[in-house]
Amino acid sequence: MLSVDGLSVHADDLRLVRDVSFSIAPGERVGLIGESGSGKSLTALSLMGLLPEGVTASGSATLAGQPLVGVPEKQLTRLRGRTVSMVFQEPMTALNPLMRVGAQVAEVMTLHGAARAAARARAVELLERVRLPRPAQLARAYPHQLSGGQRQRVMLAIALANEPELLICDEPTTALDVTVQKQMLELIAEVAPALLFITHDLAVVAAMCERVLVMYGGRVVETGPMREVFTRPRHRYTEGLLASSRLTPRGTRLPTIKGSVPPAGGFPGGCVFRNRCPHATPECETEPELTGDGHGYACWHPGD
Numbered sequence: 001m002l003s004v005d006g007l008s009v010h011a012d013d014l015r016l017v018r019d020v021s022f023s024i025a026p027g028e029r030v031g032l033i034g035e036s037g038s039g040k041s042l043t044a045l046s047l048m049g050l051l052p053e054g055v056t057a058s059g060s061a062t063l064a065g066q067p068l069v070g071v072p073e074k075q076l077t078r079l080r081g082r083t084v085s086m087v088f089q090e091p092m093t094a095l096n097p098l099m100r101v102g103a104q105v106a107e108v109m110t111l112h113g114a115a116r117a118a119a120r121a122r123a124v125e126l127l128e129r130v131r132l133p134r135p136a137q138l139a140r141a142y143p144h145q146l147s148g149g150q151r152q153r154v155m156l157a158i159a160l161a162n163e164p165e166l167l168i169c170d171e172p173t174t175a176l177d178v179t180v181q182k183q184m185l186e187l188i189a190e191v192a193p194a195l196l197f198i199t200h201d202l203a204v205v206a207a208m209c210e211r212v213l214v215m216y217g218g219r220v221v222e223t224g225p226m227r228e229v230f231t232r233p234r235h236r237y238t239e240g241l242l243a244s245s246r247l248t249p250r251g252t253r254l255p256t257i258k259g260s261v262p263p264a265g266g267f268p269g270g271c272v273f274r275n276r277c278p279h280a281t282p283e284c285e286t287e288p289e290l291t292g293d294g295h296g297y298a299c300w301h302p303g304d
């Protein structure tokens with residue numbers, strides 16, 4: 001339903017993103033990984049029509065049959081926040097500090113034609129949907145009165161307000177501490193209608209996504225199902241990424257969690273990776289689990 005074909009992004013005669021093609025089906029969660037400067041954000045911003053001044057996109061991208069690239073600003077304003085929405089890394093800069101958060105959630109609905117009273121009521125429902133406590137009271141708070149994690153949930157409520165077809169998240173949890181990060185990721189995985197998830201963190205993408213695109217120097221150098229790319233990387237750059245992360249390819253000894261042995265019957269609370277460990281085999285004895293610092297990845301195979 002999102003179909004990107006030959007997308008390039010230029011600044012003057014510099015090609016910053018080169019000939020990127022991929023698609024995302026309804027309900028699918030796709031990760032976009034790669035080192036800093038590889039073109040992940042520009043790819044996402046071009047789908048939102050939010051490229052910086054002087055930077056332009058060419059090629060084609062359609063979402064639910066509607067073109068996203070090369071369309072006039074007026075048409076994009078109608079699509080943005082409605083057909084496609086984005087959650088950015090730093091919610092404090094995206095929220096208006098002088099406006100109550102409930103009103104900010106309601107505003108994105110009135111901008112797309114909803115009546116004021118209905119939008120206000122729905123804003124409270126949305127704050128509840130992103131699991132904010134006492135949503136009716138919280139709707140009356142200003143951004144600075146909330147924690148970083150709560151502000152990011154408000155951003156997610158805003159992104160979901162007009163029931164978009166696709167949610168794009170660009171490092172949405174980098175600024176949050178580890179426990180809050182995990183809850184936020186679980187929430188995003190649950191509520192996203194279809195997801196393009198940008199991150200540096202391979203453990204996060206392993207936890208969240210079914211498929212992954214690897215960018216390097218403005219190009220997509222590798223793409224495939226999560227498990228395939230992480231266990232049998234074809235591109236040397238992906239191999240390097242895996243080697244420098246704490247994700248270990250199958251067959252090597254997995255890290256043990258200090259002071260923690262897998263209890264009989266698996267981990268309390270279930271598998272944080274929703275049983276999609278890229279290393280998992282039918283012989284796997286336990287479900288994968290985040291390592292103590294929240295960034296690693298560990299499961300136990302026979303003989304470990």
Ligand SMILES: Nc1ncnc2c1ncn2[C@@H]1O[C@H](COP(=O)(O)OP(=O)(O)OP(=O)(O)O)[C@@H](O)[C@H]1O
Nearest residue numbers: 011016034035036037038039040041042043052055
């Ligand atoms: N406004 C701009 N004008 C010129 N070049 C730009 C502009 N914005 C980004 N670039 C360049 O385009 C390249 C891709 O940037 P982009 O922000 O997409 O990378 P990224 O993979 O998202 O990196 P990060 O993970 O650090 O956010 C970089 O080399 C960057 O310096």
